[in-house]
Amino acid sequence: MTGDPVTPEPARSRRRAGRWRDQLRALAWLVLIWNLLWGDFSWGNLVGGVLVGGAVLLFFPLPPVTFAGRLRPRALLVFALRFAGELASASANVARIAVRPGYRPRGAIVAVRLRVRTDLNLALTAEAISLVPGTLIIEVDRDAGVLHVHVLDVRGPEDLADSRDRILAVERRIVRAVGSAVELRRVQTDSVERRPAP
Amino acid sequence: MAGTLADWLAAACLLAGALLSLAAGIGVLRFPDTLARMHAATKPQVLGVLLLLLGVALRLRTPSDLGMIALVGVFQLATAPVAAQMIGRAVYRSGRVDPDLLDVDDLTER
Incomplete structure (x- = not known):
């Protein structure tokens, strides 16, 4: 999923990696919601959730939220x-x-x-x-x-x-x-x- | 035994949630202006719905229903403030606010 971006500046690649991580996290939440909506966890729901979640993230992109803090x-x-x-x-x-x-x-x-x-x-x-x-x-x-x-x-x-x-x-x-x-x-x-x- | 206890707790939650929703309905009817009504329409309803959901969850006790109930609760909490703010802002911008009912209005300066 990383697609190894070989950018010269480490800061930029790190930011891109962070963006990928955020997207993956959002996808995981969407898959979870999809499964909860169907009422049970199954392979079919997992695949369907990944497809629907991926489409949502692709077609309705959100501005990145800057989260500088940490959870206490x-x-x-x-x-x-x-x-x-x-x-x-x-x-x-x-x-x-x-x-x-x-x-x-x-x-x-x-x-x-x-x-x-x-x-x-x-x-x-x-x-x-x-x-x-x-x-x-x-x-x-x-x-x-x-x-x-x-x-x-x-x-x-x-x-x-x-x-x-x-x-x-x-x-x-x-x-x-x-x-x-x-x-x-x-x-x-x-x-x-x-x-x-x- | 645990089932009976959960049933009684569920009954208490359902009753409390219903009473809060009733109070919200009375508030919508009786409050003097739209902004005050919004408080009744959106707020005791938040706790009311949560209590009702908790009551239903305690009564049903099946995993698939619990997941759905949790989703309903989360989306209720996430969307209620947005709707309330949109209506509140529309009310204020269209001038349907009774200044006699406001002690202070910090928004007029803008």
């Missing part, structure tokens, strides 16, 4: 647990607001500037925030790394500061789980110096 299992577990906890408590909260008689919730749109502006971090943070009830992404400014978030049930300025902090905390947990060392440092120093927040 403990931080990933922390993120998953906190996410599940927030999901449960926030779901109960929104459900309670929904059934409380005669209550009109007020909202607000807050702009939150993320500290790590890579596409991956932006997408992961936006996904995680979007999935938790009470916060809804309205607009994403990719160049500036700003998320515009609609927050439900705002009662005062402290609630706004609170939700800002919560979003930045989500970003911090994500960077801790998958970010590189540089990104990690940026997230951690920032959280200390940014005390008297807006």
Whole structure:
């Protein structure tokens, strides 16, 4: 599958090898999904999955995602647990607001500037925030790394500061789980110096 | 014994998921504007669907069904935010936001 590219520059061949590795990984995931969709693993499904997955990768190419960090299992577990906890408590909260008689919730749109502006971090943070009830992404400014978030049930300025902090905390947990060392440092120093927040 | 326990857990999950979905439906009906409704339409539904799937998985307990259920859950989690953001953005850009219901709007400056 490597096709030995004999390029003079080692950096370029390494990048090409990395691209091949990413494609192979994507193919493996697609084959897995294909088998799960059919409901059982068999040689026929394996071959079919390779064919369909290969066609998908060939005809719908995606821009390469730069993944500079590494996976940290403990931080990933922390993120998953906190996410599940927030999901449960926030779901109960929104459900309670929904059934409380005669209550009109007020909202607000807050702009939150993320500290790590890579596409991956932006997408992961936006996904995680979007999935938790009470916060809804309205607009994403990719160049500036700003998320515009609609927050439900705002009662005062402290609630706004609170939700800002919560979003930045989500970003911090994500960077801790998958970010590189540089990104990690940026997230951690920032959280200390940014005390008297807006 | 383990089967009975799984059945009871499945029943609890299904009930909780159904209640969350009911609350989401009530929220869609009662919330004042589209953006608030989006919270109800996309969110308790996330946990609701996950609980329902968990309940179904605990009840079925066959490997091929488990794989399918896992796929449904993953795609639900991956696609719900995208749909929510597209609708939220369309609502905002077409000016269907009631400013009286917003305390702060950081997006107007742009």
